[in-house]
Amino acid sequence: MIRENPIKKGLKEGKSYVGTFAKIADASAIEIMAMCGFDYIIIDGEHTHFNKETRLDLLRACDISGIVPIVRVRDASRSEILQALDAGGLGIMVPETGTKEEVEKVVYNTFYYPKGGRGFSPSHRAGGYTFMNGKEYAEKANEELMVVVYAETADALENIDEMLSVPNVDCLWIGPMDLTQVLGVTGDSKHPKVVETMNNIIEKCKKAGVAVGTIAATPADAQRLIDQGVQLIALSSDQAMIAYAGKTFMKELGRTGRAY
DSSP states (O other): OOOOOHHHHHHHTTOOEEEEEEOSSOHHHHHHHHHHTOSEEEEESSSSOOOHHHHHHHHHHHHHHTOEEEEEOSSSOHHHHHHHHHTTOSEEEETTOOSHHHHHHHHHHHSOTTTOOOOOOSSSTTTTTTTSOHHHHHHHHHHHOEEEEEEOSHHHHHHHHHHHTSTTOOEEEEOHHHHHHHTTOTTOTTSHHHHHHHHHHHHHHHHHTOEEEEEESSHHHHHHHHHHTOOEEEEEEHHHHHHHHHHHHHHHTTOOOOOO
16 A cells, blocks of 8 residues: 655655665665665666566555655656555656656656546555555645656756656656766766756755755765755666675775776
């Protein structure tokens, strides 16, 4: 059954949250991240090969661990969003949004009437397999579900103000690596062009009253972004944390990793 989403409420109160990306298809990774104290997990359906059954297992691990699950889907299509939320996602994250119309489509496909037009069924996991009153479920879903859209394309940079004007968007997420391509400095997320662009987006979000989120590679980067007013931080990923720990251990032993 759908549960409360403290992050949705907290963002409106100006609070900040630190999460990470789930890229490993194992529920134990979710449980470990929750035990570490992360506030939320982004189950990555864009840059992984998760099937829907794997995603369902990861969502169950989120519920057991008490961590808030956000699902990054492949696109804004009706079925992608509907199935991720029916399975129990408390937030939807859609990459490569770049126009007001695209953001409106995300919102429409996320919420039930009167906020949107998502296909309704009370018999799925989020609805408690019919053990939850259908009307109450729809109302609670409209209260608890969180919408995160992206600013990472050339279109988004041109249309950012219009995108931020769409009601019921909880967070605008900055994709710095994709921005490096848009700005002609592929792979260099610390380039002045990227930093300036991100700063401008952050300020626009503040003025519009929409929370802003992005990724951070290190705790120092995360704290800097929090101090700047970024409210949703994705610190690294489960895969990257394993790589970092492994490299650190081997370096302390005077050994180096394999080059591929």
